[in-house]
Amino acid sequence: xxxxxxxxxxxxxxxxxxxxxTSPARAAALDAVTTRxxxxxxxxxxxxxxxxxxxxxxxxxxDLIRRASFVETIWTMVRxxxxxxxxxxxLEKALVAAVDHGPQAPSxxxxxxxxxxxxxxxxAMSTGVxxxxxxxxxxxxxxxxxxxxxxxxxxGGEAADGGSSPAAxxxxxxxxxEVAAHRERRAYIPGFxxxxxPRDPRRDPLLxxxxxxxxxxxxxxxxxxxxxxxxxxLSVGRERPVPMNIDxxxxxxxxxxxxxxxxxxxxxxxxxxxxxxxxxWEESQSxxxxxxxxxxxxxxxxxxxxxxxWAAETVDTP
Numbered sequence: 054x055x056x057x058x059x060x061x062x063x064x065x066x067x068x069x070x071x072x073x074x075t076s077p078a079r080a081a082a083l084d085a086v087t088t089r090x091x092x093x094x095x096x097x098x099x100x101x102x103x104x105x106x107x108x109x110x111x112x113x114x115x116d117l118i119r120r121a122s123f124v125e126t127i128w129t130m131v132r133x134x135x136x137x138x139x140x141x142x143x144l145e146k147a148l149v150a151a152v153d154h155g156p157q158a159p160s161x162x163x164x165x166x167x168x169x170x171x172x173x174x175x176x177a178m179s180t181g182v183x184x185x186x187x188x189x190x191x192x193x194x195x196x197x198x199x200x201x202x203x204x205x206x207x208x209g210g211e212a213a214d215g216g217s218s219p220a221a222x223x224x225x226x227x228x229x230x231e232v233a234a235h236r237e238r239r240a241y242i243p244g245f246x247x248x249x250x251p252r253d254p255r256r257d258p259l260l261x262x263x264x265x266x267x268x269x270x271x272x273x274x275x276x277x278x279x280x281x282x283x284x285x286x287l288s289v290g291r292e293r294p295v296p297m298n299i300d301x302x303x304x305x306x307x308x309x310x311x312x313x314x315x316x317x318x319x320x321x322x323x324x325x326x327x328x329x330x331x332x333x334w335e336e337s338q339s340x341x342x343x344x345x346x347x348x349x350x351x352x353x354x355x356x357x358x359x360x361x362x363w364a365a366e367t368v369d370t371p
């Protein structure tokens with residue numbers, strides 16, 4: 054609100070008094086906004102915060118501090134209710150497995166470079182996490198989407214009445230169709246093969262834990278079966294098999310536990326943030342400054358023109 058100077062005589066002469074210049078549109082907007090509308094602006098079911106009160110999904114924080122693990126708290130925050138111990142244990146395996154993959158991973162390398170550039174720990178971490186996109190970091194989400202399609206097509210999904218959806222084709226046929234479609238597009242199938250490991254060392258223990266959960270009745274095993282059929286068909290006719298990688302194995306876990314595909318990526322980012330933090334901190338303590346992507350004295354390969362004179366390239370224009 055603007056002010057105006059009081060020019061009247063007397064003791065109060067010269068003081069600034071408010072001048073109401075609220076436009077009709079702003080006045081109408083203020084009249085339309087109630088206290089309830091302001092309070093409802095950030096309506097949430099996640100957390101309930103009042104003076105002296107902190108509740109997450111209805112659970113008092115003091116109870117979570119005393120009784121809940123971090124993994125159980127993660128599940129509760131994103132799903133809205135507590136997991137069973139077996140569900141939490143399976144989720145924990147996926148989170149542990151994806152924590153780090155060393156500076157070969159662009160997200161880790163970028164975080165370490167950023168740590169030498171004076172951006173602080175928060176800047177280094179945000180740089181690394183910011184690289185986790187569709188290509189580097191998105192394969193898990195894409196694999197969950199693929200497994201869900203296969204399960205739905207082969208009757209392993211849930212119908213509207215709570216039963217199993219009708220199978221249009223067998224699982225083997227559904228997988229064969231997906232593999233053929235990907236090969237026709239010359240697209241890779243997310244979650245299988247690895248540019249670095251002939252066989253990803255994280256695959257076997259993760260799938261073993263999934264199978265244990267299937268045997269115990271914790272999960273259905275439909276997505277595990279789809280992933281294993283994919284793995285088998287991808288290896289047909291090849292000298293070297295194409296085993297599941299970390300993205301495929303964790304996608305099986307997230308899909309079996311009922312997480313959406315997008316949440317699967319979010320959980321991967323949450324897990325990998327631990328590695329980003331560790332590497333960012335380590336590099337920040339090294340004392341190096343402005344560490345580039347290549348160690349000196351290496352220079353990037355140059356494939357452009359040889360040195361040439363600028364004058365020789367000029368052309369007279371009319």
